[in-house]
Amino acid sequence: MNARRRSVAVRLGTVTVGGDAPISVQSMTKTDTRDVAATSRQVQALARAGCHIVRLAVPDMEAAAALAAIRAVSPVPLVADIHFDHRLALAAIDAGVDGLRLNPGNIRRREHLEKVVARAKEREIPIRIGVNAGSLPVDCRPDETVPERMVALGEEQVHALEAMDFGLIKVSLKASDVPTTIEAYSLMARRIPYPLHVGVTEAGPPPTGIVRNALGIGILLHMGIGDTLRVSLSGEPLDEVDAGREILRSLGLAAAMPNVVSCPTCGRTRLDVPAIATRVSEYLRGIDIPLTIAIMGCVVNGPGECREADAGIAGGDDKVLVYRGGEFTHSAPADQAYEAIIAEIDALVAAGGRHRGQNTR
Numbered sequence: 001m002n003a004r005r006r007s008v009a010v011r012l013g014t015v016t017v018g019g020d021a022p023i024s025v026q027s028m029t030k031t032d033t034r035d036v037a038a039t040s041r042q043v044q045a046l047a048r049a050g051c052h053i054v055r056l057a058v059p060d061m062e063a064a065a066a067l068a069a070i071r072a073v074s075p076v077p078l079v080a081d082i083h084f085d086h087r088l089a090l091a092a093i094d095a096g097v098d099g100l101r102l103n104p105g106n107i108r109r110r111e112h113l114e115k116v117v118a119r120a121k122e123r124e125i126p127i128r129i130g131v132n133a134g135s136l137p138v139d140c141r142p143d144e145t146v147p148e149r150m151v152a153l154g155e156e157q158v159h160a161l162e163a164m165d166f167g168l169i170k171v172s173l174k175a176s177d178v179p180t181t182i183e184a185y186s187l188m189a190r191r192i193p194y195p196l197h198v199g200v201t202e203a204g205p206p207p208t209g210i211v212r213n214a215l216g217i218g219i220l221l222h223m224g225i226g227d228t229l230r231v232s233l234s235g236e237p238l239d240e241v242d243a244g245r246e247i248l249r250s251l252g253l254a255a256a257m258p259n260v261v262s263c264p265t266c267g268r269t270r271l272d273v274p275a276i277a278t279r280v281s282e283y284l285r286g287i288d289i290p291l292t293i294a295i296m297g298c299v300v301n302g303p304g305e306c307r308e309a310d311a312g313i314a315g316g317d318d319k320v321l322v323y324r325g326g327e328f329t330h331s332a333p334a335d336q337a338y339e340a341i342i343a344e345i346d347a348l349v350a351a352g353g354r355h356r357g358q359n360t361r
């Protein structure tokens, strides 16, 4: 794994992006922003799931007007996604958002852009420039590759902000295919000092979208590129957060996160492993403790994995074997397998992540 590219740090409310700050996970609400109650609920659910920064679409003044109430109950920084209308950006800043996603080239009149930049500077609100391969201008140089065109456009937008003496910049360069995404970020990483928001856009529903993002984001992070990420999915925003956190955990970049180990099941299975593992993963959402929980279908490989875990269950005949701290402790009725492992997780969480005095692998 390459050393992380060193970028300048910017702050969005309580979260620092870039520098040596942990790589943050972002998502975007999929509710109508004008619906304050529904959007606030989704922001709070995302925060509980471990999302560090939430973006909201602001398509009109009614949505901008809703931002203050949503911000008031949000436990995490909010970013307003603005296109074309500088008045929406000004209203979002006044509503208390922590960041803007706005392309300077989308604001036609320079004096309007200057107003937004001046207000963002005054409030110390970063602006993310987002270049999307799907919306490159048609008058680009034909001899340039798509990644080169993306980088050229991104630099142009960066320079537009720098020319206004504004440096609270983040940049994303997203494409819907993995090689283009990797190439664009790799080129840009050498050209600007600002934090990079990485992701593969319009990647589709799970599992396709998760695979594409895991590859694109995972390869970039392995190259040391990326300060904050979003897994874009045609699906539930909580799945975006789960996938983003799992990418970080899989690369050893998440400070503290539970890990569910579950077997693929086979003809020996004595436990509904997929259902229990899914429910357990959902139960563990947002718990930032480095637990390893094993859900295993039988006693062939089950005891071995359970001994390596902080807690685990393995299917037996009409019963489930329960392990704690690497040791077999008791058996429970097979139809209470989920409850048995949840009781162990609750005890682990109450003890701060480990069963005291026992195996601490």
Ligand code: SF4
Pocket (backbone or CB within 6 Å): 263, 264, 265, 266, 267, 268, 269, 270, 296, 297, 298, 299, 300, 301, 302
């Ligand atoms: S642990 Fe048992 S049930 Fe699961 S895959 Fe291995 S042999 Fe099959």
